[in-house]
Amino acid sequence: xxxxxxxxxxxxxxxxxxxxxxxxxxxxxxxxxxxxxxxxxxxxxxxxxxxxxxxxxxxxxxxxxxxxxxxxxxxxxxxxxxxxxxxxxxxxxxxxxxxxxxxxxxxxxxxxxxxxxxxxxxxxxxxxxxxxxxxxxxxxxxxxxxxxxxxxxxxxxxxxxxxxxxxxxxxxxxxxxxxxxxxxxxxxxxxxxxxxxxxxxxxxxxxxxxxxxxxxxxxxxxxxxxxxxxxxxxxxxxxxxxxxxxxxxxxxxxxxxxxxxxxxxxxxxxxxxxxxxxxxxxxxxxxxxxxxxxxxxxxxxxxxxxxxxxxxxxxxxxxxxxxxxxxxxxxxxxxxxxxxxxxxxxxxxxxxxxxxxxxxxxxxxxxxxxxxxxxxxxxxxxxxxxxxxxxxxxxxxxxxxxxxxxxxxxxxxxxxxxxxxxxxxxxxxxxxxxxxxxxxxxxxxxxxxxxxxxxxxxxxxxxxxxxxxxxxxxxxxxxxxxxxxxxxxxxxxxxxxxxxxxxxxxxxxxxxxxxxxxxxxxxxxxxxxxxxxxxxxxxxxxxxxxxxxxxxxxxxxxxxxxxxxxxxxxxxxxxxxxxxxxxxxxxxxxxxxxxxxxx
Numbered sequence: 001x002x003x004x005x006x007x008x009x010x011x012x013x014x015x016x017x018x019x020x021x022x023x024x025x026x027x028x029x030x031x032x033x034x035x036x037x038x039x040x041x042x043x044x045x046x047x048x049x050x051x052x053x054x055x056x057x058x059x060x061x062x063x064x065x066x067x068x069x070x071x072x073x074x075x076x077x078x079x080x081x082x083x084x085x086x087x088x089x090x091x092x093x094x095x096x097x098x099x100x101x102x103x104x105x106x107x108x109x110x111x112x113x114x115x116x117x118x119x120x121x122x123x124x125x126x127x128x129x130x131x132x133x134x135x136x137x138x139x140x141x142x143x144x145x146x147x148x149x150x151x152x153x154x155x156x157x158x159x160x161x162x163x164x165x166x167x168x169x170x171x172x173x174x175x176x177x178x179x180x181x182x183x184x185x186x187x188x189x190x191x192x193x194x195x196x197x198x199x200x201x202x203x204x205x206x207x208x209x210x211x212x213x214x215x216x217x218x219x220x221x222x223x224x225x226x227x228x229x230x231x232x233x234x235x236x237x238x239x240x241x242x243x244x245x246x247x248x249x250x251x252x253x254x255x256x257x258x259x260x261x262x263x264x265x266x267x268x269x270x271x272x273x274x275x276x277x278x279x280x281x282x283x284x285x286x287x288x289x290x291x292x293x294x295x296x297x298x299x300x301x302x303x304x305x306x307x308x309x310x311x312x313x314x315x316x317x318x319x320x321x322x323x324x325x326x327x328x329x330x331x332x333x334x335x336x337x338x339x340x341x342x343x344x345x346x347x348x349x350x351x352x353x354x355x356x357x358x359x360x361x362x363x364x365x366x367x368x369x370x371x372x373x374x375x376x377x378x379x380x381x382x383x384x385x386x387x388x389x390x391x392x393x394x395x396x397x398x399x400x401x402x403x404x405x406x407x408x409x410x411x412x413x414x415x416x417x418x419x420x421x422x423x424x425x426x427x428x429x430x431x432x433x434x435x436x437x438x439x440x441x442x443x444x445x446x447x448x449x450x451x452x453x454x455x456x457x458x459x460x461x462x463x464x465x466x467x468x469x470x471x472x473x474x475x476x477x478x479x480x481x482x483x484x485x486x487x488x489x490x491x492x493x494x495x496x497x498x499x500x501x502x503x504x505x506x507x508x509x510x511x512x513x514x515x516x517x518x519x520x521x522x523x524x525x526x527x528x529x530x531x532x533x534x535x536x537x538x539x540x541x542x543x544x545x546x547x548x549x550x551x552x553x554x555x556x557x558x559x560x561x562x563x564x565x566x567x568x569x570x571x572x573x574x575x576x577x578x579x580x581x582x583x584x585x586x587x588x589x590x591x592x593x594x595x596x597x598x599x
Contacts, residue, residue: 010516011510011512012516013512014512015513016596017582017584018583018599019416019582021583022413022576023047023598024572024587024594025051025595026410026587026594027055027059027595028593031051031595033051033054038413038415038416044413044420045073045127045128045419046128046132046139048071048127048413049128050134050140051142051413052069052409056197057146057151058146059157060157060430060441061160061429062408062409063425063429064120064428064441065439066115066118066233066442067120067432067444068086068118068446069084069119069123069426070085070087070471071084071127071422071424072084072422072423073421073474074419074420074474075131081268081476082265083268083281084123084126084263084264084265085265086120086123086425087284087468088117088446088465089116089260089465090447090450090466092254093254094253094461096453104247104249104452108243108448109244110431111241111242112250112434113251113252114445114447115251115253115443115446116444116466117253117260120427122261126221128217129221131419134213136216136217137205137206140204140205143198143201144201144202147193150192151192153187153188153189153191156593158185162185163431165180165184167431171434174236174435174436174437175435177435196437196440198440204229226259232436232438232439233255233258233443234253234254234255236436237251237433244530266282268474269281269347271294271347273294273295273297273505276477277476278294283330283334283343284332284468285470286331286467286471286491287471288346289471290323290497292322292326292355293319296322296359297319299353300315305502306507308517308518313520313553316498317539319356319359320498320521320522321368322355326346329370329376329377330342330346330369351370355370363558364524365536379532382533383534408424408469408488408489408490408493410424410570412574412585413484413574414575414585416581420474422474422484422486424472424488449466449469450467469493469528471486471497477578482578484575485497485574490527490528490529492569496568499519511584514586515572515573515588515589518544520539520541520545522538522539522540523539537558538561539558539561540561540563550562566590569588570593572588573587583598
């Protein structure tokens with residue numbers, strides 16, 4: 001990933017370089033925590049786990065213990081890239097019939113009825129036991145410290161809390177007590193504590209009885225899955241409360257549902273772009289979108305896909321529309337053999353060539369899934385602009401203006417031995433459902449991504465994972481990992497990563513330069529989140545983009561919205577040269593939260 005010959009770098013900060021260890025995340029406290037673990041002898045998996053628990057405290061509006069995660073990792077021992085599926089499934093009582101009986105025609109965006117079984121905490125503990133080296137008490141000490149001593153309220157968190165203050169006061173009193181103890185939403189840069197969650201973590205860390213490190217972690221996992229956590233969640237969720245539908249419902253999650261969940265590891269699916277292997281999660285995520293788009297774009301000349309030009313933005317956006325249409329038509333929970341077959345068809349050279357051939361000189365405004373010999377699903381297409389955040393409208397993601405009202409978190413870590421991980425935790429936002437008073441966190445609402453239509457590949461069904469937008473990435477060359485990257489952003493995650501990969505792998509940008517460059521995304525796809533609207537021809541682009549480029553895009557038929565100059569993407573990355581051991585890291589400056597650390 002060399003700088004372009006003869007071109008000066010255009011960055012807000014340097015790409016970090018070193019040989020000991022590198023971390024990058026969406027919050028400086030998580031990055032600092034992860035680097036501290038590396039400095040004290042921990043490996044990348046110890047560091048990522050510690051950083052992730054700190055993200056629960058530092059960015060509670062973007063993720064929480066009641067949420068989920070997806071990670072892609074590889075070990076220094078040379079394992080093929082693995083996907084850690086920390087996405088919980090639908091509870092036993094989450095049936096289409098039940099939701100219909102509740103008078104609902106969709107899964108609400110907020111409220112415990114939309115809760116999948118929490119997968120994040122159990123998955124991080126599994127990762128620590130399987131690939132880490134540290135004791136659980138040492139890993140959790142960082143998050144406990146910040147929960148007890150407090151974290152600074154970033155402006156974005158203050159805005160979210162101010163927006164939901166009335167909802168909390170009127171309908172979610174446990175959330176009001178937890179997040180507004182002074183009777184009002186905290187202001188930017190105030191100190192926010194969560195002593196209840198600190199107590200939960202202490203109970204988990206001290207419940208780890210056993211003669212070995214792994215036995216102690218497994219004991220803590222049992223306390224989460226079959227002990228006080230599962231019991232408290234089930235008891236509290238059963239109380240009817242206000243949902244984003246404007247009606248009151250009880251959740252259906254039970255303590256037994258916790259025992260049904262177990263983290264799973266599966267092989268990553270891959271595709272090639274400019275000689276680099278890109279590894280992603282499978283059809284139950286949106287990861288194949290990135291692979292489909294890259295496969296379509298690989299035959300194009302560099303100049304045709306340059307994201308600084310109107311032609312490049314047009315070509316990339318059109319490829320993304322095609323891939324995202326296939327996502328709606330074919331992605332979701334499938335039998336593993338069936339899923340493998342669908343992925344093979346979607347990534348076949350012939351199909352990719354056919355899809356690329358649909359990219360014309362003018363912006364498409366049609367919804368165009370392809371023909372892979374599998375019956376496609378046609379979702380209802382609702383044209384419109386997503387509303388500003390009301391009572392828990394969908395995932396707190398990106399508005400049409402490009403302004404980020406929150407979404408998700410991300411962390412990347414690589415150590416000196418070559419262990420590497422890219423992880424995207426999400427869900428369980430403080431605004432997703434009422435806080436469980438004994439535990440200090442809320443449940444996630446990932447079931448909102450399912451359809452109440454049994455014909456949909458991502459339909460609601462007990463025991464099934466909802467299709468998730470969480471989409472971390474691992475890059476390999478000659479079978480050896482060279483980079484981990486990812487970003488929050490809901491439906492935009494793979495869009496922003498695609499632009500980053502074009503800039504670094506095709507155009508030779510440095511990591512920080514590629515992150516800092518103006519970016520964009522298409523909204524010509526049905527949103528994964530309620531109210532599921534889309535904007536045919538929609539394109540949101542940062543205001544730093546050249547005006548002549550924007551004018552040309554409009555002439556090509558794109559419905560362009562110009563967002564703030566630094567409004568899109570929260571991407572971070574770490575890299576490693578497997579031949580020399582040289583390390584790099586870079587993080588997003590937008591929002592003044594993301595940082596890289598390393599040496």
